[in-house]
Amino acid sequence: MRLVMKFGGTSVADIERMHNVANHIAREVAAGHEVAVVVSAMAGETNRLVNLTRRAQITDKHEYDVVVAAGEQVSIGLLAGILQSKGIAARSWLGWQVAVHTSDAHSAARIRSIDAGRLQTELAAKRVAIVAGFQGVSGGVSGGVSGEDEAMRVSTLGRGGSDTSAVALAAALAADRCDIYTDVDGVYTTDPNMVPQAKRLAQISYEEMLEMASLGARVLHTRSVELAMAHHVPLLVRSSFASPAEDDIIGTLICDEDDIMEHEIVSGIAYAQNEAKITLLGVDDKPGIAARIFGPLAQGHVNVDMIVQNISPDSKKTDITFTVSQDELTRALEVIKAHEKDLGIGSVNTAENMAKVSIIGVGMRSHAGVAQKMFDELGAENINIHVISTSEIKVSVLIDADYAELAVRRLHAAYGLDAPA
Amino acid sequence: MRLVMKFGGTSVADIERMHNVANHIAREVAAGHEVAVVVSAMAGETNRLVNLTRRAQITDKHEYDVVVAAGEQVSIGLLAGILQSKGIAARSWLGWQVAVHTSDAHSAARIRSIDAGRLQTELAAKRVAIVAGFQGVSGGVSGGVSGEDEAMRVSTLGRGGSDTSAVALAAALAADRCDIYTDVDGVYTTDPNMVPQAKRLAQISYEEMLEMASLGARVLHTRSVELAMAHHVPLLVRSSFASPAEDDIIGTLICDEDDIMEHEIVSGIAYAQNEAKITLLGVDDKPGIAARIFGPLAQGHVNVDMIVQNISPDSKKTDITFTVSQDELTRALEVIKAHEKDLGIGSVNTAENMAKVSIIGVGMRSHAGVAQKMFDELGAENINIHVISTSEIKVSVLIDADYAELAVRRLHAAYGLDAPA
Numbered sequence: 001m002r003l004v005m006k007f008g009g010t011s012v013a014d015i016e017r018m019h020n021v022a023n024h025i026a027r028e029v030a031a032g033h034e035v036a037v038v039v040s041a042m043a044g045e046t047n048r049l050v051n052l053t054r055r056a057q058i059t060d061k062h063e064y065d066v067v068v069a070a071g072e073q074v075s076i077g078l079l080a081g082i083l084q085s086k087g088i089a090a091r092s093w094l095g096w097q098v099a100v101h102t103s104d105a106h107s108a109a110r111i112r113s114i115d116a117g118r119l120q121t122e123l124a125a126k127r128v129a130i131v132a133g134f135q136g137v138s139g140g141v142s143g144g145v146s147g148e149d150e151a152m153r154v155s156t157l158g159r160g161g162s163d164t165s166a167v168a169l170a171a172a173l174a175a176d177r178c179d180i181y182t183d184v185d186g187v188y189t190t191d192p193n194m195v196p197q198a199k200r201l202a203q204i205s206y207e208e209m210l211e212m213a214s215l216g217a218r219v220l221h222t223r224s225v226e227l228a229m230a231h232h233v234p235l236l237v238r239s240s241f242a243s244p245a246e247d248d249i250i251g252t253l254i255c256d257e258d259d260i261m262e263h264e265i266v267s268g269i270a271y272a273q274n275e276a277k278i279t280l281l282g283v284d285d286k287p288g289i290a291a292r293i294f295g296p297l298a299q300g301h302v303n304v305d306m307i308v309q310n311i312s313p314d315s316k317k318t319d320i321t322f323t324v325s326q327d328e329l330t331r332a333l334e335v336i337k338a339h340e341k342d343l344g345i346g347s348v349n350t351a352e353n354m355a356k357v358s359i360i361g362v363g364m365r366s367h368a369g370v371a372q373k374m375f376d377e378l379g380a381e382n383i384n385i386h387v388i389s390t391s392e393i394k395v396s397v398l399i400d401a402d403y404a405e406l407a408v409r410r411l412h413a414a415y416g417l418d419a420p421a
Numbered sequence: 422m423r424l425v426m427k428f429g430g431t432s433v434a435d436i437e438r439m440h441n442v443a444n445h446i447a448r449e450v451a452a453g454h455e456v457a458v459v460v461s462a463m464a465g466e467t468n469r470l471v472n473l474t475r476r477a478q479i480t481d482k483h484e485y486d487v488v489v490a491a492g493e494q495v496s497i498g499l500l501a502g503i504l505q506s507k508g509i510a511a512r513s514w515l516g517w518q519v520a521v522h523t524s525d526a527h528s529a530a531r532i533r534s535i536d537a538g539r540l541q542t543e544l545a546a547k548r549v550a551i552v553a554g555f556q557g558v559s560g561g562v563s564g565g566v567s568g569e570d571e572a573m574r575v576s577t578l579g580r581g582g583s584d585t586s587a588v589a590l591a592a593a594l595a596a597d598r599c600d601i602y603t604d605v606d607g608v609y610t611t612d613p614n615m616v617p618q619a620k621r622l623a624q625i626s627y628e629e630m631l632e633m634a635s636l637g638a639r640v641l642h643t644r645s646v647e648l649a650m651a652h653h654v655p656l657l658v659r660s661s662f663a664s665p666a667e668d669d670i671i672g673t674l675i676c677d678e679d680d681i682m683e684h685e686i687v688s689g690i691a692y693a694q695n696e697a698k699i700t701l702l703g704v705d706d707k708p709g710i711a712a713r714i715f716g717p718l719a720q721g722h723v724n725v726d727m728i729v730q731n732i733s734p735d736s737k738k739t740d741i742t743f744t745v746s747q748d749e750l751t752r753a754l755e756v757i758k759a760h761e762k763d764l765g766i767g768s769v770n771t772a773e774n775m776a777k778v779s780i781i782g783v784g785m786r787s788h789a790g791v792a793q794k795m796f797d798e799l800g801a802e803n804i805n806i807h808v809i810s811t812s813e814i815k816v817s818v819l820i821d822a823d824y825a826e827l828a829v830r831r832l833h834a835a836y837g838l839d840a841p842a
Contacts, residue, residue: 058502066498070491077487081479
């Protein structure tokens with residue numbers, strides 16, 4: 001089997017933890033697998049480097065990338081050295097050595113392609129490739145008038161980009177699986193801090209995982225899940241703090257929907273607190289009005305989530321309700337105030353301290369009455385629903401934040417997600 | 422004019438000092454010069470990284486180099502960003518980007534060649550090139566059966582290698598001068614801490630500078646001076662702490678002997694304390710005996726300095742005297758003891774607390790009586806000479822350490838080196 005293993009900053013925070021990581025790798029090598037490893041910078045190191053660029057007031061993203069990419073360079077060298085000391089053949093690979101080609105959007109670059117040739121040779125020779133996460137190179141395309149390569153510059157993928165590095169590498173190497181080692185042992189049906197009965201999911205589809213992102217259990221970067229989905233790379237989320245000797249796979253496998261034998265109707269309950277609701281009353285009911293409202297909000301960097309428009313056929317006015325994060329409420333209201341007359345807004349209502357609760361599951365597609373059950377359960381608890389929004393595999397409701405915990409617990413039990421006592 | 426400017430770790434120890442460095446660079450750019458800059462890691466950073474490799478018990482020099490080269494990556498990015506913030510076009514260059522090709526002797530690699538093409542273009546476009554010192558790449562030679570490049574690995578030149586990087590870059594770019602910014606404002610006729618009358622030399626030849634290395638004023642790495650001599654790169658040693666507004670060149674120019682108009686007979690007085698003398702009495706006087714004594718000492722990593730052999734034509738025995746650093750005396754005696762019978766050594770005398778005092782000057786070549794004057798001056802102070810050794814441009818004597826300061830002061834005055842009162 002060919003494996004990509006990814007370890008984040010807390011997993012390689014010091015030499016002792018790197019030894020633990022090396023033992024995880026040693027287990028997979030001993031099992032006869034071909035192994036490539038993607039590593040983040042040691043915990044705290046990227047922050048230190050970013051701080052230096054701030055104090056130096058660096059504005060050139062190219063130079064920012066040169067500075068912050070140094071963190072991964074240190075961790076890959078150390079980890080390769082530690083593996084060698086355990087008698088395991090290994091070498092470090094920087095972004096330009098692989099090479100990982102990215103876009104020119106320095107500090108938030110996107111991976112365009114990965115030259116897999118050299119690493120293929122390494123893996124075939126049973127040498128572990130320790131690859132720097134988060135970094136690549138822009139430029140470097142052959143051709144042009146001079147026939148010379150365009151100069152390659154160090155680029156980075158933005159914070160948390162190591163997950164994306166790992167998935168992209170797994171796709172390029174046609175790896176059988178990409179194991180993401182993290183500080184939790186998998187993806188849960190809901191936040192275990194809120195619901196002690198929450199269970200670890202053995203499997204979950206990419207689509208569900210993407211909807212779960214708002215769960216607050218930010219186990220994986222959305223971008224890396226999207227990339228895994230596009231390239232059909234099975235992702236295994238597992239704990240780096242578990243004993244490396246343990247080779248039973250404990251974790252959550254994120255994979256194609258078709259690879260999951262039996263679907264629960266609802267796989268998990270997500271929630272987001274600190275939401276605010278804005279209602280624009282008496283808005284001119286004209287074509288294009290939504291675009292004229294939400295355009296300025298987007299330009300003002302306000303993230304709008306749920307949107308509901310009440311259609312009133314008997315009037316030339318309509319009401320539009322939407323939600324934003326509570327942090328962005330003031331900014332949103334400023335933007336609206338600036339466009340108030342222009343948009344013919346009658347008045348504005350706001351409500352704070354709201355929470356969004358969502359049920360997520362691909363099984364919903366083939367089952368009727370799933371949403372109705374949700375409304376019934378909340379009604380039975382006398383919880384008022386302010387806004388409803390639905391997608392193919394998710395139903396979200398906006399409720400008073402005070403009832404969020406009660407709602408999540410009730411729904412978790414109602415959809416049969418509670419772990420056996 | 423085309424300039425290479427080199428700044429060491431203390432000059433870029435923090436963001437504030439980097440601003441000072443940027444002002445030095447800005448002055449040269451404003452003067453219309455083409456400027457390439459070589460920078461070390463921020464003070465303390467290389468030590469921190471080396472410590473990490475020790476704690477990780479890294480033995481692979483390739484991985485050691487990957488880790489320690491990260492320090493320069495941070496400083497070039499920061500300095501390039503700071504220059505940009507002052508409105509000066511600049512970009513950073515890593516070893517592999519230039520590229521600086523080195524030997525495979527990782528952690529102590531030697532520069533083989535530097536591709537100057539890209540930097541030439543940069544300089545012609547009046548963009549300051551900020552180049553990482555101390556690092557390069559091994560491998561990367563085109564050809565071979567596959568037609569593919571051999572993989573390039575990050576290499577480092579060993580501690581203090583940034584001076585060598587700067588001189589090699591100046592040679593590759595055919596720079597008019599290489600300015601080495603340091604924490605002293607030049608090379609002095611002798612240690613100013615010992616002799617307050619010591620003067621800064623305006624000029625000194627490469628040969629003299631190499632002999633001065635033992636002065637304890639370790640201003641420049643020997644290797645970089647040798648390289649500058651081989652490629653005729655004029656080196657200017659100057660202070661990075663001087664006001665960057667000051668554009669009068671205050672410093673010491675190290676250049677070809679022929680470029681110095683008027684030579685002093687003696688340019689400087691060097692001294693080395695903590696020397697020990699070893700005399701082997703009654704050694705078999707046979708061909709090859711010296712090699713048989715000093716071979717084992719070299720293998721035992723004992724650095725032998727002055728060597729004197731008394732030829733005694735009337736006997737089959739001879740006496741051999743040599744000096745070593747006091748730190749290495751015990752080790753040297755252990756080596757000798759192990760080979761005592763083998764070499765037919767009669768007995769061994771040792772003397773500690775010795776000092777070596779040297780007069781240095783290319784003018785000696787054309788002037789007679791320079792050494793005699795030295796012996797006369799020391800004799801007048803009743804200073805006993807234990808060993809004498811001479812080269813074309815240096816006369817060294819071994820004396821009791823107690824008289825070292827007196828000897829240096831007397832000789833400094835006698836050869837007319839004292840600054841006017």
